[in-house]
Amino acid sequence: MPQPVPLVLSDHHVARVAPAEGLIYDPAWRLLDEVDLDALADRLTRGRPRPIPIFAYGSLIWNPGFAVQDRRRATAIGWHRDFSLSLEHFRGTPERPGLMLALASGGSCEGLVMDIAPGTEVDSLRAILKRELVAHELAANACWIEVETARGREEALTFYADPVDTPVARLTLPQQARRLASAAGAAGSGAEYLLRTARGLAELGIHDDYIWTLQQLVAEEIEATLPAGDGSGHPG
Numbered sequence: 001m002p003q004p005v006p007l008v009l010s011d012h013h014v015a016r017v018a019p020a021e022g023l024i025y026d027p028a029w030r031l032l033d034e035v036d037l038d039a040l041a042d043r044l045t046r047g048r049p050r051p052i053p054i055f056a057y058g059s060l061i062w063n064p065g066f067a068v069q070d071r072r073r074a075t076a077i078g079w080h081r082d083f084s085l086s087l088e089h090f091r092g093t094p095e096r097p098g099l100m101l102a103l104a105s106g107g108s109c110e111g112l113v114m115d116i117a118p119g120t121e122v123d124s125l126r127a128i129l130k131r132e133l134v135a136h137e138l139a140a141n142a143c144w145i146e147v148e149t150a151r152g153r154e155e156a157l158t159f160y161a162d163p164v165d166t167p168v169a170r171l172t173l174p175q176q177a178r179r180l181a182s183a184a185g186a187a188g189s190g191a192e193y194l195l196r197t198a199r200g201l202a203e204l205g206i207h208d209d210y211i212w213t214l215q216q217l218v219a220e221e222i223e224a225t226l227p228a229g230d231g232s233g234h235p236g
Contacts, residue, residue, distance in 0.1 A: 005207060007198055009215040014192045016226045022093040022185035029135035034126060040133070041125035044142055044157060051118050054128065055147055055156035057081055057111035058101040059193065062200035065131060066124035067117035073110065073204065074147040074154075079161055080107035081210055083176045083194075086169040090187045098183030098190045099169060099176060101197065102160035103145075110206045113149060113156050132159040140164045173210075177217035181225065191218055 025031065032040070045052055051069055054060065055076060082104035092098025103109060116124045133139050141163055144155045160166075171179065183190035198215045201208060 005212055007195070007202065007212075007215055009191065009195050009198065009219040011195070012228075013219050013222045014189060014195055016222055016228060017182070017184055017189040017191050018226075019189070020093050020096055020184040020186075023089040024186050025134060026089055026137075029137050031135050032130060032133065032139065036136070036139075037126045037129050038122065040129055040139060040142075041122075045121075045125070048144070048157075049155070051115035052121060052125070053113045053115050053147075053154065053156040055111055055113055055145060055158040057103060057109055057158070058197050060114070060128075061112050061204070062196050064114055066127045067120040068114045069117040070115040072113050072149050072151070073206070074113040074149045074156065076103065076109040076111060076158070077146045077148060077153075078105060078107070079103040079109045079145060081109055081208060083180065083214065084168050084170065085160065085163060086167040087183070087185070090185050091190055091193055092183045092185045096183050096185070097179060098185060099171075099179055100193070102163045102168075103158065105162055110201075110208065112204065113147060113154070138166055141166065173214060173217060177214060177221050180214070181218045181221035191222065194218055 055074060056064065057076065080103065082102055083099040084102050084104065085100040087098035087100055088094045091100065133141060141160045142157060143161050145158050145161055147154050147156050180190035180194055194215055198211050201211060
């Protein structure tokens with residue numbers, strides 16, 4: 001589908017963000033093992049529809065990491081995207097903290113419902129929950145929300161809808177842009193995450209004013225503060 005509004009943020013901008021060494025996980029976390037993941041999966045999906053629908057609004061769109069049977073456009077009712085999860089690991093460090101997407105109450109959010117392929121539920125749910133929830137300290141950040149699709153009103157499982165028990169940063173759009181423009185960690189940069197998310201939405205023909213405004217501000221911030229060079233953050 002055609003992209004409704006061209007993106008300003010580009011691979012060239014991302015290459016100007018210096019990489020950073022850091023931690024993948026918070027060292028204080030107690031990571032979920034397979035027994036924990038299976039118990040959590042059972043609690044979340046018992047009595048729920050099959051195939052299991054996952055609502056994706058960020059990285060799951062462009063990197064689901066599980067076996068998908070079917071994909072369909074969906075609008076989350078009463079939720080909107082918000083870069084509010086504050087990171088000092090993964091795509092951030094204490095010196096260059098990052099932000100990750102969550103859902104916040106109010107408005108609406110277009111994304112994608114992806115059905116887990118039947119027969120892969122155990123492995124797929126382990127993969128999703130290990131990636132999204134990671135640790136006991138984050139295990140409350142999964143819930144079922146209402147979405148509207150071509151089939152009508154449905155429920156789908158999603159993550160970090162009004163996050164709990166995790167650091168949240170309530171920043172203005174310019175503040176979010178400044179942080180994303182400089183953030184980097186063991187998993188890459190904030191600018192890369194934003195760009196891949198915006199491209200994933202564009203490929204689906206989804207335009208989110210918030211994401212499009214933010215990617216333009218991040219591109220402008222990188223151009224204003226980071227030198228063009230060899231991709232290491234230093235002039236080449």
